Amino acid sequence: MLETVIFxxxxxxxxxxxxxxxxxxxxxxxxxxxxxxxVQSTLYAFLxxxxxxxxxxxxxxxVSVGLLPLITIALLKKVGRYE
Amino acid sequence: xxxxxxxxxxxxxxxxxxxxxxxTITASQGEILPRTTRSLAKTFLNTTYNVIDRKFWTAxxxxxxxxxxxxxxxxxxxxxxxxxxxxxxCLMLYRDILGKPDVTKGEGLSVVVKRANAIATxxxxxxxxxxxxxxxxxxxxxxxxxxxxxxxxxxxxxxFSRNLIDRSRLTYRKSIVLRNLAILSIVLTAxxxxxxxxxxxxxxxxxxxxxxxxxxxxxxxxxxxxxxxWFYNLFEGIAVFTAFYxxxxxxxxxxxxxxxxxxxxxxxx
Numbered sequence: 519m520l521e522t523v524i525f526x527x528x529x530x531x532x533x534x535x536x537x538x539x540x541x542x543x544x545x546x547x548x549x550x551x552x553x554x555x556x557v558q559s560t561l562y563a564f565l566x567x568x569x570x571x572x573x574x575x576x577x578x579x580x581v582s583v584g585l586l587p588l589i590t591i592a593l594l595k596k597v598g599r600y601e
Numbered sequence: 602x603x604x605x606x607x608x609x610x611x612x613x614x615x616x617x618x619x620x621x622x623x624x625t626i627t628a629s630q631g632e633i634l635p636r637t638t639r640s641l642a643k644t645f646l647n648t649t650y651n652v653i654d655r656k657f658w659t660a661x662x663x664x665x666x667x668x669x670x671x672x673x674x675x676x677x678x679x680x681x682x683x684x685x686x687x688x689x690x691c692l693m694l695y696r697d698i699l700g701k702p703d704v705t706k707g708e709g710l711s712v713v714v715k716r717a718n719a720i721a722t723x724x725x726x727x728x729x730x731x732x733x734x735x736x737x738x739x740x741x742x743x744x745x746x747x748x749x750x751x752x753x754x755x756x757x758x759x760x761f762s763r764n765l766i767d768r769s770r771l772t773y774r775k776s777i778v779l780r781n782l783a784i785l786s787i788v789l790t791a792x793x794x795x796x797x798x799x800x801x802x803x804x805x806x807x808x809x810x811x812x813x814x815x816x817x818x819x820x821x822x823x824x825x826x827x828x829x830x831w832f833y834n835l836f837e838g839i840a841v842f843t844a845f846y847x848x849x850x851x852x853x854x855x856x857x858x859x860x861x862x863x864x865x866x867x868x869x870x
């Protein structure tokens with residue numbers, strides 16, 4: 519029973535993350551693309567937690583939600599926001 | 602033309618999504634959590650914190666930390682060195698401007714954001730420190746904790762503007778020295794058993810072995826300390842934190858300064 523619940527949550531989270539990947543690819547506003555990809559990374563971190571990899575979650579959250587969006591936004595400030 | 606491109610995009614997208622869904626559904630046909638522990642995992646779980654038979658124990662209840670910094674210590678050390686050299690080469694590109702004050706006078710974001718961020722910074726540092734210092738009990742460790750703590754200075758740089766670097770006491774020189782000392786301490790922690798037991802110890806030795814009596818402390822008051830694992834986590838955390846800090850303070854230089862680096866490249870030197 520518990521396995522079924524966990525698996526359906528994993529499935530739902532993966533499907534939602536696909537939507538954010540599509541949004542990040544298709545949007546012309548690069549700042550929005552960074553935010554979409556950060557949301558997608560949050561969902562991936564949740565997936566890793568459900569798959570029982572807490573060590574990976576700790577570093578993945580810090581790097582993909584904290585450091586990567588910040589460095590990309592710093593880049594966007596120099597190259598312009600719109601594609 | 603754009604309609605054709607859109608159709609191609611949608612077709613490709615749907616194909617990839619259905620392939621992923623198919624793979625997920627196919628993989629879900631078994632049990633998610635294995636009912637039985639595999640023999641390799643069983644061996645590690647039986648040896649890492651075996652108080653009764655201390656032949657191969659590591660004094661660390663966290664099996665992952667025990668494998669990463671004790672059984673496979675050399676692998677992790679080389680990973681650390683790879684990260685170390687990666688940041689060094691990133692800094693090499695900017696060698697002409699490192700440590701120089703910036704020309705722009707930014708004011709940062711509004712006072713509300715500044716105060717809220719100042720409060721959050723304490724929390725981020727605390728979480729990072731606890732992840733580093735409890736690496737031998739809970740999931741996480743040096744790299745994870747260092748990466749978490751590194752978010753704090755980076756967010757501070759964005760919120761308080763880059764001028765914060767020029768005013769802060771953690772200068773370029775100090776952070777370089779701190780980082781090199783951390784890496785040196787990892788090496789010394791690994792070599793200490795060999796040095797102290799006159800060549801009879803092992804590199805990356807943690808607890809005493811049959812032919813080598815040297816042992817790092819296994820208890821900190823009443824908490825399992827993991828012997829050398831605690832020290833490795835601490836130094837690795839400092840190294841990772843300063844590495845990210847150095848990279849970001851260099852990347853966030855204003856255009857006027859960072860263009861000095863590429864000056865003359867169009868003329869071929």
